Amino acid sequence: MSMSGKDRAVEVMAIRCPKCGREYDVTLFEFEKGVICECGERIGLKHKEFTDNLGKELKHYEQEVEEEKLSKIKRASEKIVSLILILIIPA
Ligand SMILES: [Zn+2]
Numbered sequence: 001m002s003m004s005g006k007d008r009a010v011e012v013m014a015i016r017c018p019k020c021g022r023e024y025d026v027t028l029f030e031f032e033k034g035v036i037c038e039c040g041e042r043i044g045l046k047h048k049e050f051t052d053n054l055g056k057e058l059k060h061y062e063q064e065v066e067e068e069k070l071s072k073i074k075r076a077s078e079k080i081v082s083l084i085l086i087l088i089i090p091a
Contacts, residue, residue, distance in 0.1 A: 017043050 014023045019041035034044035 015043060017041050 015026050016023050017037040017039065020037060020039040022037055022039065024035060024037070024043065034042055037043055
C-alpha cells in the first residue's frame, strides 16, 4: 500500500460541516442520524453517499496500484534489458 492511498482513505473518513468547516471523523457518525456540530449545524450523512464516495476512492486507488505495478514491471524489464546488453557486449 502506498502512502498516498492511505492519506486519501483518511480524507474520506473526514466529514466537513457545511456551515463552519469543522471536520469530523466519520467513525463518530451514526448513519442517517448525523451529529450536531459545535456551531449548532446538524451534519447528516447518508449511508449511500458515503459508500458511493468510498467506492469512487477505492476505484481510483486500484488504478493507482495498477500504475505502480506497471512501472515496477517496466523498471524490471529495463533492468533485464540492460543485463542482456551486458551479457551480449563482451567486456
Ligand atoms: Zn459547524
